[in-house]
Amino acid sequence: MPLKLGPAGVPLSCKGRTIVEGMDDITALGLEAMEIQTVRPVQPKHFDQYWQAGILSWDSGIEMNLHGPYYAELLGKRRERNRSLAKMEASMQAGKIINARHLVYHVGPYGEYDPGTGANEQVANIFSGIVERVREIWGDQDEDAYTAFPWISEQEPSLVGIETSGRQELWGTVEEVLEVCNHVEGTVPVLNIGHIHARGHGSMRTSEDYAELFDMVRENYGGSKFYCHFAGIEHRMGNALHYTQIKKSDLKFEPFAEFLAEEGDWMDITIISDSPLLEHDAMYMMQHYDKARQRLMEIRARDERRIKLANDRGLTPEELELLEQEAADARRRQDEEDAKPAAATKSPSKMMTFDTADDDDDLF
Amino acid sequence: MEDVVRMIALGSPSGEDTASRLISLASSMGLKSSIVTSEPGENFESFNHGAIDWKGKMATAHWMVNSASMVTAGPSPAMAWSASMTFAELEGCRNVMIVDVSDGPESIARIWGQVIEKVRQIHVLFFTSDSLVAISKLEGIEGSDFLSRVREKTLIPLVCGYSGTDYTARVVHALGVAETQASNELEGLEWLAGFLKALPLSGAGIEGIKAAASWE
Numbered sequence: 341m342p343l344k345l346g347p348a349g350v351p352l353s354c355k356g357r358t359i360v361e362g363m364d365d366i367t368a369l370g371l372e373a374m375e376i377q378t379v380r381p382v383q384p385k386h387f388d389q390y391w392q393a394g395i396l397s398w399d400s401g402i403e404m405n406l407h408g409p410y411y412a413e414l415l416g417k418r419r420e421r422n423r424s425l426a427k428m429e430a431s432m433q434a435g436k437i438i439n440a441r442h443l444v445y446h447v448g449p450y451g452e453y454d455p456g457t458g459a460n461e462q463v464a465n466i467f468s469g470i471v472e473r474v475r476e477i478w479g480d481q482d483e484d485a486y487t488a489f490p491w492i493s494e495q496e497p498s499l500v501g502i503e504t505s506g507r508q509e510l511w512g513t514v515e516e517v518l519e520v521c522n523h524v525e526g527t528v529p530v531l532n533i534g535h536i537h538a539r540g541h542g543s544m545r546t547s548e549d550y551a552e553l554f555d556m557v558r559e560n561y562g563g564s565k566f567y568c569h570f571a572g573i574e575h576r577m578g579n580a581l582h583y584t585q586i587k588k589s590d591l592k593f594e595p596f597a598e599f600l601a602e603e604g605d606w607m608d609i610t611i612i613s614d615s616p617l618l619e620h621d622a623m624y625m626m627q628h629y630d631k632a633r634q635r636l637m638e639i640r641a642r643d644e645r646r647i648k649l650a651n652d653r654g655l656t657p658e659e660l661e662l663l664e665q666e667a668a669d670a671r672r673r674q675d676e677e678d679a680k681p682a683a684a685t686k687s688p689s690k691m692m693t694f695d696t697a698d699d700d701d702d703l704f
Numbered sequence: 705m706e707d708v709v710r711m712i713a714l715g716s717p718s719g720e721d722t723a724s725r726l727i728s729l730a731s732s733m734g735l736k737s738s739i740v741t742s743e744p745g746e747n748f749e750s751f752n753h754g755a756i757d758w759k760g761k762m763a764t765a766h767w768m769v770n771s772a773s774m775v776t777a778g779p780s781p782a783m784a785w786s787a788s789m790t791f792a793e794l795e796g797c798r799n800v801m802i803v804d805v806s807d808g809p810e811s812i813a814r815i816w817g818q819v820i821e822k823v824r825q826i827h828v829l830f831f832t833s834d835s836l837v838a839i840s841k842l843e844g845i846e847g848s849d850f851l852s853r854v855r856e857k858t859l860i861p862l863v864c865g866y867s868g869t870d871y872t873a874r875v876v877h878a879l880g881v882a883e884t885q886a887s888n889e890l891e892g893l894e895w896l897a898g899f900l901k902a903l904p905l906s907g908a909g910i911e912g913i914k915a916a917a918s919w920e
Contacts (some may be wrong), residue, residue: 352790355783377821410820411843411857423844443759449856507856571824581878582859583824585793616793616824 343600344403344610346373347618359393359438363402371622373403375612376438376627377410378431387437391488394439398491403610405567406431406440406498414466415451415459417509421466424436424448428685432474435498439491441608443474444501444530447511459511463502464520471500471526500527501567506535506580513539514553518560529561531568534583536612537591538575544591550599554607565608570596571615571623585617586624593628601632708736709901711800712761713769714781714788715739716748722771722804722832725890729897740788742780749778756784758791767828767906768792771802772835776811776816789825798827800900802893803835812838823858828900832891833868851876862913864899866892875899875917879910882917 350362359376366374375391397404409427413420428445435443453459478497496611502520502531504511513538517529536553537544544550557566574581586593600609613622643657650660715724717857719739730737740761742751762768768788775782792799801819805812819826829852831839840850855863855876864875868888873895875882887897902916 352786357782357786410823411845411853506859510856517881575876579878580859582861617790 341600341604341606342608343604343629344371344373345622345629346371346375346403346610346612347622348375348407348612348614349377349618351619352617353619359389360396360593363393363400366402366619367400369619369623370626371619373405373610373612375407375442375444375614376434376440377407378434386397387434390434390437394437394489394491396441404438404440405442405501405610405612406435406438407445408443408445410446411448412446413448414445414450414461415448415453416463420451425466425470428470429473432470432477432498435474436477436489436492439489439495442501442528442530443498444503444529444567445470446503446505449510451510453511455511455513455516456672460516460519463516464523465513467500467502467520467524467527471524474500475526497526500524500667501530502527503530503569504535504539506538506573506575507533508539508578514556515560518557521561528565528567529557531557531566532614533568533596534571534573534589534591535569535580538573538580539578541578542575542590545595547595547599547602551603552594554599554604564606566610568609568611569614570572570611571613571621579689583614583616585615586621593625595630597628597632598623601636707905708734709767709904710736710765711767711900712738712740712765712797713743714774714784717741717744717798721774721777721891723769723774723804726769726771726802726893726897729890729894730901733897733901735897735901740784743918749780751780751784753780753784753787756787757793758788759795762792762795762797765797767800767900768797769800769802769900771804772815772819773804785836786822789822793825799825800828800830802828802896803829803831803839803892805835805838816842820858821901825861826858826860828862828864829854829858829860830892830896831865832893833866833888834891835869836865840914848874850887852881864896866895868892873899873917875913877910878915879913882910882914884918 346366350357350359351365354362354365363374363681393404396402408431409424410571412424414424431443447463450459453462475497478492502517504514504517521527521529533544570593572584572586573591574584575590611625613619613625615621646660647657650657653660711727711730713723713727715721715727719728724739727737727739740756742748746752770785773787775840789799789809801822803816803819805815840846845853851863851865851874862875862877864873866873866886868891871885871888873884873886873892886892898919904920906912906916
């Protein structure tokens with residue numbers, strides 16, 4: 341299963357603070373993805389750095405992604421919406437230069453809309469425009485540009501990711517996101533697991549919860565490519581309060597790792613760590629995924645061995661298990677039988693012995 | 705348990721930066737506080753920040769204080785600024801970020817951008833009165849709900865600001881808002897020092913926050 345992990349931003353341990361230096365660190369850590377935060381309006385002077393990062397990503401295969409403005413009000417009044425779109429425009433431009441595979445956006449508060457069809461239609465309209473604009477930016481090139489940006493001719497434009505929200509007053513339940521993504525070609529759901537967990541009052545607890553979530557996405561949206569965010573989160577009354585490191589949260593990564601290892605063969609997934617310990621927690625996730633996969637391989641190897649053994653003896657695995665169970669019971673009974681006479685014959689002896697239970701001082 | 709609140713801050717050797725001024729105020733209020741800076745004779749811009757024993761310094765500290773403008777003080781302070789917040793996160797020390805920008809719009813955007821990159825590590829975000837005006841203008845979110853909207857979006861547990869026009873300190877938390885009249889000393893830094901001193905001892909919930917906010 342292709343699984344790519346990476347931090348949301350330049351790694352904290354990176355000595356330099358540029359994106360390219362951050363990418364070097366990501367490669368050294370064995371991670372394969374990165375999400376750049378364009379939280380402030382992107383200025384032209386940043387573009388040189390973005391282009392270098394794009395070239396490095398093209399050469400090295402690190403998946404680059406880009407997160408739009410940290411604050412958006414797409415369902416707000418015209419003035420608020422236009423301000424949000426103006427900030428997004430810069431990130432769309434940057435997305436092309438950096439060879440971003442996903443551009444991730446929030447929708448923001450419901451504003452004057454009630455949750456439901458009206459709000460979803462408005463979001464779908466806005467995102468249709470965003471997708472169109474992204475395609476326009478990617479297509480708007482002369483011949484020379486193809487040399488500078490080889491990915492333009494060989495890659496599809498960035499997909500526009502719509503992120504699930506972690507608070508009740510913000511648009512972005514999983515259902516809402518899937519509905520819009522279903523109606524707008526070129527958009528993909530961004531499953532922020534921390535947000536889903538918070539909004540669902542702590543719903544992501546077992547590997548079955550993950551199976552349900554991804555089955556729902558597969559049934560409603562289709563496809564096998566997923567883009568997720570993962571971080572520890574504190575939540576209350578169905579609202580995310582703040583991000584924490586994974587170890588300090590009730591949202592554990594182990595069930596997700598277990599699900600990915602056991603049932604994730606069909607998936608092509610990128611998981612971005614947006615925890616306060618960016619790359620540390622990305623590594624933590626990688627270790628847990630490796631452990632889960634190792635455990636699964638051991639279980640499968642044991643099962644295969646049993647099947648082979650059963651075949652050799654002309655039995656079914658169930659019959660072999662029954663036989664083994666009977667043999668184990670017989671062995672246990674025999675051990676108990678053997679222990680009884682020994683206990684019965686054991687009588688207090690008058691002989692001096694150095695082998696008593698309370699002889700704790702015997703260093704040897 | 706001893707009821708002494710401890711705080712450390714990354715500051716310049718001259719002590720003229722915002723975090724150092726907060727530490728100085730905090731010390732005068734009885735907080736046990738210290739400044740992490742370059743060694744004597746070292747150039748602060750390029751000091752050996754790798755030699756700082758963050759773990760040792762944070763062992764008993766409640767707060768790690770940084771000022772946003774420190775990222776412009778040179779490469780070493782900028783790296784120490786970033787490292788201090790990561791170590792604080794690992795050591796269980798709470799990060800306090802003072803947003804103290806007031807220069808040209810470009811530098812404000814750059815500094816605020818650096819702060820935004822760190823939002824997940826910040827526990828208390830404080831805007832001085834000048835920066836409150838500058839950043840709300842930059843974000844296009846003017847008015848009294850600026851702090852609430854920053855909190856909603858960044859999920860920083862405590863977002864506070866001091867308004868020099870009506871001498872009001874305001875704290876926004878997930879459980880509610882606390883507002884209090886406070887002196888204009890150093891753009892609200894005096895109030896912040898008192899708030900940080902009172903908060904660890906003021907009890908849980910919004911009542912604890914309100915009590916800490918009105919420590920005066």
